[in-house]
Amino acid sequence: MATFQLSSGNLISGKRALPIFDGLRSSRPSFGAPLSVGAYGAGLDRRSFRGLTVRAATTVAPKYTSVKPLGDRVLVKVKSSEEKTSGGILLPTTAQSKPQGGEVVAVGEGRTVGKNKIDVSLKAGNKVMYSKYAGTELEFGGSKHLILKEDDVFGILETEDVKDLKPLNDRVLIKVAEAEEKTAGGLLLTEATKEKPSIGTVVAVGPGPLDEEGNRKPLGIPEGSTVLYSKFAGSEFKSADGSEYITLRASDVIAVLS
Numbered sequence: 001m002a003t004f005q006l007s008s009g010n011l012i013s014g015k016r017a018l019p020i021f022d023g024l025r026s027s028r029p030s031f032g033a034p035l036s037v038g039a040y041g042a043g044l045d046r047r048s049f050r051g052l053t054v055r056a057a058t059t060v061a062p063k064y065t066s067v068k069p070l071g072d073r074v075l076v077k078v079k080s081s082e083e084k085t086s087g088g089i090l091l092p093t094t095a096q097s098k099p100q101g102g103e104v105v106a107v108g109e110g111r112t113v114g115k116n117k118i119d120v121s122l123k124a125g126n127k128v129m130y131s132k133y134a135g136t137e138l139e140f141g142g143s144k145h146l147i148l149k150e151d152d153v154f155g156i157l158e159t160e161d162v163k164d165l166k167p168l169n170d171r172v173l174i175k176v177a178e179a180e181e182k183t184a185g186g187l188l189l190t191e192a193t194k195e196k197p198s199i200g201t202v203v204a205v206g207p208g209p210l211d212e213e214g215n216r217k218p219l220g221i222p223e224g225s226t227v228l229y230s231k232f233a234g235s236e237f238k239s240a241d242g243s244e245y246i247t248l249r250a251s252d253v254i255a256v257l258s
Contacts (some may be wrong), residue, residue: 116214
């Protein structure tokens with residue numbers, strides 16, 4: 001069996017190894033063990049790929065005609081990815097953003113909290129938005145679906161615009177403040193140097209989380225208040241008019257400003 005050592009300058013299958021981004025730092029792949037080539041192909045030390053996750057959709061055979069979620073799970077038909085930009089430019093598959101919205105097609109029977117039976121608050125036909133990497137992907141009936149927990153759904157879309165999102169549970173919807181155009185000294189900032197805002201106005205709040213007895217605990221964040229929130233929390237969206245919104249858990253709101 002032949003064994004050879006790879007370094008960041010080596011070529012793999014005739015192509016130079018691409019850089020790996022660790023946070024904001026770019027680095028070349030690091031192979032801690034030799035690459036062995038033999039009768040069973042090439043093998044790399046799995047420690048080199050500890051952060052790599054590959055997820056593929058589970059295909060449901062045509063003989064199954066329905067999928068019934070259990071517990072507090074819901075089945076969502078995924079909205080298709082945008083294939084063009086707003087200017088009409090066709091996007092390649094690799095550049096299309098992963099959808100975070102879809103339509104509920106089935107719900108579970110709910111769950112028990114304390115002595116109370118809690119039904120799923122979602123219904124078939126609801127248009128929802130959900131956490132980007134949540135759930136289990138399914139290919140069912142020729143369409144992409146997700147089975148995910150109700151808690152991974154952060155809101156119901158009452159219109160096609162995210163500004164009309166109705167948050168669920170302990171989520172809040174915030175309209176993000178515009179980035180400062182100038183420094184305190186009056187210097188004009190370019191797009192690349194503008195600091196990402198972490199301040200905004202609360203547009204809508206969810207009904208609150210469930211306590212140990214299954215009762216809702218209202219959130220103490222009033223609509224219309226200006227708040228400071230964790231800079232890297234939540235999911236960001238743009239409304240039809242170009243305004244930026246973010247939805248996050250109430251626990252990610254740090255302070256109310258006045």
